[in-house]
Amino acid sequence: MDLLDELRGIVGDGGVLTGDDLATRAGDWLGLSTCQAKAVIRPRSTAELSAVMQLCHAARQPVIGTGGLTGLVHGTDAAGHELQISFERMRSVISVDPVGRTMLVEAGAPLQAVHEAAAAHGLLYPVDLGARGSCTIGGNISTNAGGNTVVRYGMTRDNVLGLEAVLANGTVICALNTLLKNNAAYDLKQLFIGSEGTLGLVTRAVLKLHPLPASEGTAIVALDSFDALLRFFAHCGRRLGGLLSSFEVMWQDHYELIGVNSGRHNPPLPAGHAFYAIVEATGTDPDRDAALFAEVLGEALEQDLASDAVIAASKAQRAAIWGIREDIEGLFLAVLPGCTFDVSLPIAAMDQYVKALTAAARTEWGADTRVVVFGHLGDGNLHILVAPRPWSEDLRRRVEALVYEPLRALNGSISAEHGIGLEKRDWLDVSRTPAEIALMRTLKAALDPLGLLNPRKVLA
Numbered sequence: 262m263d264l265l266d267e268l269r270g271i272v273g274d275g276g277v278l279t280g281d282d283l284a285t286r287a288g289d290w291l292g293l294s295t296c297q298a299k300a301v302i303r304p305r306s307t308a309e310l311s312a313v314m315q316l317c318h319a320a321r322q323p324v325i326g327t328g329g330l331t332g333l334v335h336g337t338d339a340a341g342h343e344l345q346i347s348f349e350r351m352r353s354v355i356s357v358d359p360v361g362r363t364m365l366v367e368a369g370a371p372l373q374a375v376h377e378a379a380a381a382h383g384l385l386y387p388v389d390l391g392a393r394g395s396c397t398i399g400g401n402i403s404t405n406a407g408g409n410t411v412v413r414y415g416m417t418r419d420n421v422l423g424l425e426a427v428l429a430n431g432t433v434i435c436a437l438n439t440l441l442k443n444n445a446a447y448d449l450k451q452l453f454i455g456s457e458g459t460l461g462l463v464t465r466a467v468l469k470l471h472p473l474p475a476s477e478g479t480a481i482v483a484l485d486s487f488d489a490l491l492r493f494f495a496h497c498g499r500r501l502g503g504l505l506s507s508f509e510v511m512w513q514d515h516y517e518l519i520g521v522n523s524g525r526h527n528p529p530l531p532a533g534h535a536f537y538a539i540v541e542a543t544g545t546d547p548d549r550d551a552a553l554f555a556e557v558l559g560e561a562l563e564q565d566l567a568s569d570a571v572i573a574a575s576k577a578q579r580a581a582i583w584g585i586r587e588d589i590e591g592l593f594l595a596v597l598p599g600c601t602f603d604v605s606l607p608i609a610a611m612d613q614y615v616k617a618l619t620a621a622a623r624t625e626w627g628a629d630t631r632v633v634v635f636g637h638l639g640d641g642n643l644h645i646l647v648a649p650r651p652w653s654e655d656l657r658r659r660v661e662a663l664v665y666e667p668l669r670a671l672n673g674s675i676s677a678e679h680g681i682g683l684e685k686r687d688w689l690d691v692s693r694t695p696a697e698i699a700l701m702r703t704l705k706a707a708l709d710p711l712g713l714l715n716p717r718k719v720l721a
């Protein structure tokens with residue numbers, strides 16, 4: 262029997278999509294491409310996925326796990342002989358334990374649904390990113406997603422207590438730990454967090470929850486030098502302490518392009534400042550926290566750290582401020598074609614790094630080369646778009662070299678939060694030593710000796 266017919270026997274007719282169903286199925290989050298896989302397999306449970314993988318293993322059939330397709334490094338790209346495993350029929354929030362502050366979810370649960378389910382119990386799942394409506398917990402775990410609150414709550418890795426995964430040969434590793442402390446030998450869940458579906462397919466997870474904050478202060482702040490920005494960040498850390506939950510920064514070009522000139526937003530602050538920071542603080546005492554937040558921003562203005570500031574007075578104003586920062590679609594439409602980057606480096610080195618990159622790119626491709634910078638500055642993470650005009654794919658390697666090579670001396674990372682996928686695979690040695698890469702290969706060979714899980718991704 263044909264493998265797809267055998268798979269239909271496990272997941273049902275609706276669980277195997279082929280032909281016309283794929284022709285109209287998006288291959289990426291913007292719908293710019295269509296699905297190129299041989300078929301999409303949609304299991305309804307861990308047991309079904311285990312049976313699917315046993316068959317695929319026997320047939321040496323490569324598979325690629327997919328969530329919301331919002332990944333930005335071509336981690337879900339499929340060739341015509343590969344199968345995609347979709348978790349769209351495994352989207353449940355299974356249970357919430359309000360006492361232990363944990364949640365059990367299926368891998369296909371959208372991040373926003375997880376936020377809503379936690380909030381219904383007065384709790385918070387703190388990992389938050391602009392793709393929240395589409396990305397899934399399985400995708401977040403597999404990429405170790407960061408987002409807007411890492412400065413306070415850490416990355417996905419810090420917010421997952423346990424998980425369940427299916428290995429390449431169908432073996433189920435059920436490590437649904439709910440305990441905060443569990444040092445019983447190796448912490449196997451870490452193998453699957455951030456490994457981009459190359460070591461196993463995540464089916465369920467136990468998430469760590471926090472009390473839902475009762476207060477939320479959000480401001481956008483204009484600053485006129487990098488030195489002022491650094492001192493403002495330190496000031497916020499010192500005065501807001503543990504309440505500081507986000508510290509995002511848009512370089513001038515980014516804010517003016519998207520916030521002021523795109524026609525897509527109502528700019529809360531005028532153009533013309535070197536940097537625009539979004540600061541957010543959340544806490545447990547609305548009156549006291551709001552007073553402290555206003556005081557901290559007032560001090561920054563008095564001390565000439567900040568040049569201008571707007572505190573959101575309503576949820577709509579907060580959404581308008583974040584809307585500029587999170588308008589990735591508007592940004593891509595305005596700047597691309599070109600290259601997008603997600604790098605980590607020491608915060609103190611960022612100004613020099615960006616200036617040198619901009620100068621090098623404009624020397625090489627002319628003064629109209631777009632270099633747009635923004636990101637989770639509080640986490641040492643910048644997103645950068647570089648778009649020489651006219652764009653040609655032949656330029657990609659050279660643009661990448663301008664961005665990545667200087668990171669070696671800075672001990673920076675070619676991937677802060679998006680992962681490696683196909684896009685950064687050939688640059689891995691900038692951020693990992695030969696011994697680290699060799700150990701990664703050993704792990705891959707031990708867990709997936711036939712190379713069936715997300716082939717070609719992460720490691721060449």
Ligand SMILES: Cc1cc2nc3c(=O)[nH]c(=O)nc-3n(C[C@H](O)[C@H](O)[C@H](O)COP(=O)(O)OP(=O)(O)OC[C@H]3O[C@@H](n4cnc5c(N)ncnc54)[C@H](O)[C@@H]3O)c2cc1C
Binds near residue numbers: 408587
């Ligand atoms: C507008 C926008 C904003 C973004 N903001 C951020 C941000 O702030 N921080 C951040 O970190 N990222 C951000 N991203 C990137 C992206 O949202 C994250 O990488 C996210 O975690 C991907 O989730 P997904 O469900 O869409 O996964 P997909 O894109 O479907 O897959 C991503 C990777 O995970 C693997 N995978 C997916 N599900 C599974 C599974 N169940 N088991 C095994 N492997 C699996 C895939 O094979 C692939 O390698 C943003 C993207 C967009 C479009």
